[in-house]
Amino acid sequence: LSEIGDTLSTPQAVPIILANNDHSFKLDEEALKKVLLKDELKDRYVVVVSVAGAFRHGKSFLLDFFLRYMNSKYVQKQNISDWIGSEDAPLTGFSWKGGSERDTTGILMWSEVFLTELATGEKVAIILLDTQGTWDSKSTVKECATIFALSTMISSVQIYNLSTNIQEDDLQHLQILTKWSGGQRQSSILSCIAQEAHHCGLLSSEIACFLMPHPGNKVATSPTFDGAGRLSEIDQEFKDNLRILVPMLLAPENLVLKKINGEKVKVRDFVQYCKSYMQIYEGNELPEPKSMLVATAEANNLAAVADAKDVYIQLMEDVCGGAKPYLKTEAIETEHRKVKDKAIEQFNKKKKMGGDEFSAMYKDQLEKDIEETFLQFKSHNESKNIFKSARTPAVFFALAVFFYVTSGLFGLFGLYSLANLCNLGMAVAFITLMVWSYVRYSGELREVGVAIDETANFIWENRSYFKKRKLRKQSMYQKIIINLCMRLCENTF
The missing domain is CATH 1.20.1270 (Substrate Binding Domain Of Dnak; Chain:A; Domain 2)
Known part of the structure; x- marks a missing residue:
């Protein structure tokens, strides 16, 4: 972890979904937690903006302009009309290059999470994701489907980046072309997942399109173009349209909070969803629709457990935590029972997936966790008895x-x-x-x-x-x- 901490001292792209040589993927849970589970982040609502699409079509290139806007708007808080920068300012951030070879593998997260407060008073954290390009000569159908499905399920805004003419397979990416080997079965599975996901509120039905002009032949064809000191070589029309597109996605009034089953997702819950989804995608086959929904329900209930446990801890801290004076054994046990009831009530009123029978085992887990936590509070309280x-x-x-x-x-x-x-x-x-x-x-x-x-x-x-x-x-x-x-x-x- 110390090595990860040293590495993240400078904002950079952090691989959170790693691509293996056998075309499978693995979640780097430690890296994910290192970025997100910070005290100033974990209790904020999360906005997750992801860019997906075919390889070598400019996903990382586009994200670097997103970073430029985010730094200007949410970090430096400068005049937002000048966010795109001067003509000689280097374009840095997610790695990209011209040419025909793919540069991004797996799913990358920008290590700097941007913070803001909405007009409603809700504090949010904004995460940017870059994804491995699909349909290159090295990727399998399952690999392409996994990356697209994972990035879509964990994001609140999925940008599907296309170039030139829009084909039918571009608009129906979840169904995958049936001419690929095994594609028909995978097509039906993904289509069913999408339908169930929409039904349960996992995915938004809102779709919008924005037509961008070409950035210029120099950007698209040169294997040496990296944007450093050459922003002037990008077509002006492309940059003018960036000034329209980027605020449409990332301005505070346009941010889309991640929701599952109608409930806003917090940063710490986002970590749990990533873990649950990755577990069912680690096999050699695409998951059945039921597996995806069960994984979501599991993560949803675990998030409810975490919220209720936090309620218990916060209320008990007010009673006997920190520098609070010693409390008699009978008194602390009475307070424990009262606070436990409030935590259970918090769990019960939380909107959960899977039904009462499914949630019952998570309620039992919550009660067990609370009793174990109480023993720690009780021990700490006893240590104050001089x-x-x-x-x-x-x-x-x-x-x-x-x-x-x-x-x-x-x-x-x-x-x-x-x-x-x-x-x-x-x-x-x-x-x-x-x-x-x-x-x-x-x-x-x-x-x-x-x-x-x-x-x-x-x-x-x-x-x-x-x-x-x-x-x-x-x-x-x-x-x-x-x-x-x-x-x-x-x-x-």
């Missing part, structure tokens, strides 16, 4: 005093052998106290420290036994000695 933390030294100090007084009394009556035994007990009590202090100071011999604490707790918890039962069987002077020691122990607390 009297309990002082119990061990107090008990052994009281024992030392007890043996000292008893030794003196035995010596007074000439019972020197018993007096010596008491002196030995006093020495053992002091040595134990010294060992306990060393353990607490050094952090070493922790098992020994635990054993000493347990012994002290046993003595303390059974002090009433000696008071009520043993005293009746002792001689008068022994009763006086034991009673005195018990008072010393109690007064220490």
